[in-house]
Amino acid sequence: MRDVFEGLPEEKKQRIINVCVEEFALKGYEISSTNSMVKKAGISKGALFSYFGNKKSLFLYLFDFSLERLMNSFDEAKDEAPSDLFERCVWYSLLKMKIYLKEPLLSRLVVSSVTNMPRELEKELQEKIERVQGKYIPQLFDGLNTSNFKEGVDPQKVLELITIFLDGLFDKYLKTYKHRPVEEIFNNMEEVMKEYNEYIEMLKNGVYKS
Amino acid sequence: MRDVFEGLPEEKKQRIINVCVEEFALKGYEISSTNSMVKKAGISKGALFSYFGNKKSLFLYLFDFSLERLMNSFDEAKDEAPSDLFERCVWYSLLKMKIYLKEPLLSRLVVSSVTNMPRELEKELQEKIERVQGKYIPQLFDGLNTSNFKEGVDPQKVLELITIFLDGLFDKYLKTYKHRPVEEIFNNMEEVMKEYNEYIEMLKNGVYKS
Amino acid sequence: MRDVFEGLPEEKKQRIINVCVEEFALKGYEISSTNSMVKKAGISKGALFSYFGNKKSLFLYLFDFSLERLMNSFDEAKDEAPSDLFERCVWYSLLKMKIYLKEPLLSRLVVSSVTNMPRELEKELQEKIERVQGKYIPQLFDGLNTSNFKEGVDPQKVLELITIFLDGLFDKYLKTYKHRPVEEIFNNMEEVMKEYNEYIEMLKNGVYKS
Amino acid sequence: MRDVFEGLPEEKKQRIINVCVEEFALKGYEISSTNSMVKKAGISKGALFSYFGNKKSLFLYLFDFSLERLMNSFDEAKDEAPSDLFERCVWYSLLKMKIYLKEPLLSRLVVSSVTNMPRELEKELQEKIERVQGKYIPQLFDGLNTSNFKEGVDPQKVLELITIFLDGLFDKYLKTYKHRPVEEIFNNMEEVMKEYNEYIEMLKNGVYKS
DNA sequence: TATGAATGAGTTTTCATTCAT
DNA sequence: TATGAATGAAAACTCATTCAT
Numbered sequence: 032m033r034d035v036f037e038g039l040p041e042e043k044k045q046r047i048i049n050v051c052v053e054e055f056a057l058k059g060y061e062i063s064s065t066n067s068m069v070k071k072a073g074i075s076k077g078a079l080f081s082y083f084g085n086k087k088s089l090f091l092y093l094f095d096f097s098l099e100r101l102m103n104s105f106d107e108a109k110d111e112a113p114s115d116l117f118e119r120c121v122w123y124s125l126l127k128m129k130i131y132l133k134e135p136l137l138s139r140l141v142v143s144s145v146t147n148m149p150r151e152l153e154k155e156l157q158e159k160i161e162r163v164q165g166k167y168i169p170q171l172f173d174g175l176n177t178s179n180f181k182e183g184v185d186p187q188k189v190l191e192l193i194t195i196f197l198d199g200l201f202d203k204y205l206k207t208y209k210h211r212p213v214e215e216i217f218n219n220m221e222e223v224m225k226e227y228n229e230y231i232e233m234l235k236n237g238v239y240k241s
Numbered sequence: 242m243r244d245v246f247e248g249l250p251e252e253k254k255q256r257i258i259n260v261c262v263e264e265f266a267l268k269g270y271e272i273s274s275t276n277s278m279v280k281k282a283g284i285s286k287g288a289l290f291s292y293f294g295n296k297k298s299l300f301l302y303l304f305d306f307s308l309e310r311l312m313n314s315f316d317e318a319k320d321e322a323p324s325d326l327f328e329r330c331v332w333y334s335l336l337k338m339k340i341y342l343k344e345p346l347l348s349r350l351v352v353s354s355v356t357n358m359p360r361e362l363e364k365e366l367q368e369k370i371e372r373v374q375g376k377y378i379p380q381l382f383d384g385l386n387t388s389n390f391k392e393g394v395d396p397q398k399v400l401e402l403i404t405i406f407l408d409g410l411f412d413k414y415l416k417t418y419k420h421r422p423v424e425e426i427f428n429n430m431e432e433v434m435k436e437y438n439e440y441i442e443m444l445k446n447g448v449y450k451s
Numbered sequence: 452m453r454d455v456f457e458g459l460p461e462e463k464k465q466r467i468i469n470v471c472v473e474e475f476a477l478k479g480y481e482i483s484s485t486n487s488m489v490k491k492a493g494i495s496k497g498a499l500f501s502y503f504g505n506k507k508s509l510f511l512y513l514f515d516f517s518l519e520r521l522m523n524s525f526d527e528a529k530d531e532a533p534s535d536l537f538e539r540c541v542w543y544s545l546l547k548m549k550i551y552l553k554e555p556l557l558s559r560l561v562v563s564s565v566t567n568m569p570r571e572l573e574k575e576l577q578e579k580i581e582r583v584q585g586k587y588i589p590q591l592f593d594g595l596n597t598s599n600f601k602e603g604v605d606p607q608k609v610l611e612l613i614t615i616f617l618d619g620l621f622d623k624y625l626k627t628y629k630h631r632p633v634e635e636i637f638n639n640m641e642e643v644m645k646e647y648n649e650y651i652e653m654l655k656n657g658v659y660k661s
Numbered sequence: 662m663r664d665v666f667e668g669l670p671e672e673k674k675q676r677i678i679n680v681c682v683e684e685f686a687l688k689g690y691e692i693s694s695t696n697s698m699v700k701k702a703g704i705s706k707g708a709l710f711s712y713f714g715n716k717k718s719l720f721l722y723l724f725d726f727s728l729e730r731l732m733n734s735f736d737e738a739k740d741e742a743p744s745d746l747f748e749r750c751v752w753y754s755l756l757k758m759k760i761y762l763k764e765p766l767l768s769r770l771v772v773s774s775v776t777n778m779p780r781e782l783e784k785e786l787q788e789k790i791e792r793v794q795g796k797y798i799p800q801l802f803d804g805l806n807t808s809n810f811k812e813g814v815d816p817q818k819v820l821e822l823i824t825i826f827l828d829g830l831f832d833k834y835l836k837t838y839k840h841r842p843v844e845e846i847f848n849n850m851e852e853v854m855k856e857y858n859e860y861i862e863m864l865k866n867g868v869y870k871s
Numbered sequence: 872t873a874t875g876a877a878t879g880a881g882t883t884t885t886c887a888t889t890c891a892t
Numbered sequence: 893t894a895t896g897a898a899t900g901a902a903a904a905c906t907c908a909t910t911c912a913t
Contacts, residue, residue: 035897058360062271065883075899080884147269147357184448185439192440192448196402199409229395230402237447238399239389245872275908285874286909296908455876478780482691485904495878500905567689567777604868605859612860612868616822619829649815650822657867658819659809665893695887705895706888716887 033092036082047072047079049136052093056139060090060149091155094144097137098163104130105167114176116189117231123171124197125227128204132213193234200230243302246292257282257289259346262303266349270300270359301365304354307347308373314340315377324386326399327441333381334407334437338414342423403444410440453512456502467492467499469556472513476559480510480569511575514564517557518583524550525587534596536610537651543591544617545647548624552633613654620650663722666712677702677709679766682723686769690720690779721785724774727767728793734760735797744806746819747861753801754827754857758834762843823864830860 036044050072054063065086069079083089108126113119131138148156177186204223208216216223246254260282264273275296279286293299318336323329341348358366387396414433418426426433456464470492474483485506489499503509528546533539551558568576597606624643628636636643666674680702684693695716699706713719738756743749761768778786807816834853838846846853 039897059271059357062360064881066881076884076901077886077899078897081897084884086883143357147353179449181448181450184443188439189443189448192406192443195409195413196406199405203405229398233394233399233402233447234444235447235449236391237443237445238391238394238402239445240391274906276906279875286876287874287911288872290909291872459876479691479777482780484902486902496880496905497878497907498876501876506904563777567773599869601868601870604863608859609863609868612826612863615829615833616826619825623825649818653814653819653822653867654864655867655869656811657863657865658811658814658822659865660811694885696885699896706897707890707895708893710888711893 032084033082043074047074047082048093048096051089052097052136052140055090055093056136056143059147060144060152065089087151090144090152093140094156094159097134097140098159100134100137101130101141102163102167104133109170112171114174115179116175116177116186117193117235119172119175120190120193120197121227121231124201125224128201128223131201131205132216135213196230196234200227242294243292249292253284257284257292258303258306261299262307262346262350265300265303266346266353269357270354270362275299297361300354300362303350304366304369307344307350308369310347311340311344311351312373312377314343315381319380322381324384325389326385326387326396327403327445329382329385330400330403330407331437331441333404334411335434337411338433341415342426345423406440406444410437452504453502463494467494467502468513468516471509472517472556472560475510475513476556476563479567480564480572485509507571510564510572513560514576514579517554517560518579520554520557521550521561522583522587524553529590532591534594535599536595536597536606537613537655539592539595540610540613540617541647541651544621545644548621548643551621551625552636555633616650616654620647662714663712663718673704677704677712678723678726681719682727682766682770685720685723686766686773689777690774690782695719717781720774720782723770724786724789727764727770728789730767731760731764731771732793732797734763735801739800742801744804745809746805746807746816747823747865749802749805750820750823750827751857751861754831755854757831758853761835762846765843826860826864830857 036047039047047068051068054068054071063086065076065079069076072079079089083092105126111122113122144152144156145160172190175186175190177189180186180189204216246257249257261278264278264281268274275286275289279289282289289299293302315336321332323332354362354366355370382400385396385400387399390396390399414426456467459467467488471488474488474491483506485496485499489496492499499509503512525546531542533542564572564576565580592610595606595610597609600606600609624636666677669677681698684698684701688694693716695706695709699709702709709719713722735756741752743752774782774786775790802820805816805820807819810816810819834846
């Protein structure tokens with residue numbers, strides 16, 4: 032059944048994936064309409080359902096597809112991970128940002144359906160997420176050098192502090208640039224980096240007089 | 242049109258608001274059903290639509306209502322704001338948490354419809370959010386004492402650092418306690434405060450050996 | 452929900468019932484189309500589903516409706532039941548025929564959905580049938596006079612013999628007159644009666660030389 | 662068009678026929694799915710439609726096929742027909758039962774589509790049935806010995822009486838054993854025969870005191 | 872003003888049939 | 893000939909919105 036879809040000409044496959052990902056990413060699972068998808072993709076209702084069986088399977092296919100593509104981008108960059116905690120976190124945060132900017136729809140599909148899980152998909156999505164987290168999170172925070180830390184500072188807590196902050200910063204950027212073209216963000220990357228570094232400096236050395 | 246609603250007996254108005262807020266807060270804009278609302282509120286379909294015109298207006302009314310109530314809670318607490326930057330931020334973050342716990346449905350309605358803006362409402366919501374931010378954010382961070390700061394540290398940036406971090410921490414708590422009863426959170430408040438203080442300590446004095 | 456339907460003007464109720472009974476009686480449950488029903492009845496899709504909820508409930512309502520009407524006709528005639536076994540059976544068979552001819556669609560709906568039970572309705576229909584049989588069958592074969600029977604003849608077996616035969620004869624008439632107007636059958640009633648009597652004579656006294 | 666099908670290797674033809682007969686016999690015309698048939702038969706959709714043109718023609722082909730096979734079984738047994746009316750009828754009824762048990766699917770296809778004629782096929786099926794009845798019925802009741810009959814008894818009517826009764830009895834058995842395995846019926850054959858004989862005795866000599 | 876029955880375009884899904892390969 | 897992907901009308905059902913009462 033899904034083999035039929037996989038055997039389609041690449042151009043057509045891509046068109047269908049793009050259309051459906053866009054619909055799901057922008058509207059969310061429940062509101063998205065298979066009607067609207069087939070119209071935009073220029074295929075028949077019957078075709079879509081012969082490829083994927085039903086709306087739920089279609090969504091899960093696209094979720095897997097998106098997740099894999101995003102994770103591949105992570106894997107490609109994995110070897111460049113710096114060993115210093117701060118640098119590692121910054122690198123990771125910027126990597127997330129680059130990937131989001133390179134694949135905004137795939138990213139949105141994954142992120143929004145995880146933060147706002149449709150009831151019907153809860154079990155399946157939960158499982159997929161846990162599998163990915165189990166595989167990637169340990170990898171990303173392995174082999175970290177914490178020798179620079181003050182005594183009495185819990186490295187785990189520091190990691191959490193930085194992660195929470197950088198995730199928040201990431202969200203802020205996303206909101207800021209949501210309605211602007213992608214290029215503009217890339218052009219401002221230098222400025223973004225400068226800001227990152229300022230924050231990191233504060234986290235490293237504190238903001239109070241010693 | 243809306244005047245008719247405002248002229249209703251207070252008890253009936255409240256009942257309608259409560260029912261509709263709950264529906265929207267728990268299910269989201271698109272999935273929520275006016276049918277289910279009128280049934281739960283014990284009014285007729287015609288009534289609801291004569292009060293609010295359509296689903297969209299109903300939602301925007303409730304959004305305004307919720308936002309105002311939440312902002313009033315802020316205003317009431319405004320005078321207790323500590324003047325030290327860190328204390329102010331922590332106070333603000335805890336205030337947000339208390340308000341969320343006091344009015345979970347109003348808060349959820351606002352927060353979830355901002356993070357997950359329904360297509361149809363994007364413009365209007367964007368505008369409302371910006372108006373509120375423009376009014377409240379400067380107020381909240383006025384008259385701060387920054388005399389403890391190291392030289393060369395930009396107080397505005399520090400503010401942003403802390404705010405972003407504490408908002409992220411807040412979100413983490415929300416997710417953690419999403420499926421548990423409100424009381425449990427109050428009971429754990431002490432532990433939460435301890436964690437807050439640890440993080441604040443790190444932010445103040447840094448995590449690297451000086 | 453069904454109250455709404457019951458509260459409709461009698462004329463409209465009848466129109467809807469007639470249209471839906473006809474569709475179900477002639478096509479059977481699965482093939483019958485709610486689309487086609489609403490078109491023929493001149494109401495909207497929404498209306499039909501607000502009256503009955505879904506196709507299954509609609510059908511069960513009409514089944515109950517039909518069964519009750521048919522059973523009422525039986526009840527009205529009950530007191531005229533002869534006490535002789537043969538006469539009783541003939542009377543019963545002719546009564547069935549008269550009712551079938553008076554309400555051919557209601558009868559067909561009931562008969563055809565019992566002989567050809569749609570999987571989806573099996574449980575419900577089975578139950579209804581059993582309830583009716585439990586109530587009517589004992590009534591119909593009560594107080595029979597079997598004093599005329601030869602010795603060694605089991606009255607129960609005779610009853611079965613006659614019932615099976617008369618039911619078969621009934622079916623034969625139905626098939627014969629299926630495509631002809633109802634009046635024609637009424638006009639031929641005399642002939643039908645004659646045939647019945649001939650058969651009964653044979654059953655009573657046998658066909659072999661004694 | 663159908664020649665292509667007839668020219669197929671016998672094994673393939675049989676497989677297709679078996680699969681389609683089973684589907685139609687168990688589900689009925691309208692509910693049966695050509696999709697499911699081609700899957701089970703291991704052929705392509707195109708093939709099925711190139712052999713038979715459309716679903717209707719496919720069904721009519723299988724109906725003819727089934728009818729012919731069943732009628733052949735009758736023909737093979739024809740010479741064993743007893744000449745006494747009663748014996749002939751009983752023989753005939755048991756023959757029908759044997760054939761039904763030997764070819765339950767072919768029989769079910771024919772019987773169920775005759776008792777519950779799909780709208781779309783009514784005309785064609787009607788015609789086929791009449792042709793078969795016109796050919797076989799006279800044959801089967803030829804050369805009967807009616808010398809044992811009472812005077813004044815119309816042999817034609819007796820024949821009809823017995824036929825209608827035995828057909829009804831047959832139906833009753835079918836319903837009784839509908840959900841049980843075929844073997845069970847064969848095992849109970851003795852009991853069935855006993856019941857037949859009891860009824861026949863009643864028909865011969867009547868049930869009233871002479 | 873208030874009611875709630877009525878509307879109909881919308882949803883997901885199925886399936887006999889066609890036709891390019 | 894044979895294939896099976898593609899088609900699209902049709903199915904059951906929903907729901908925001910309207911309007912006669």
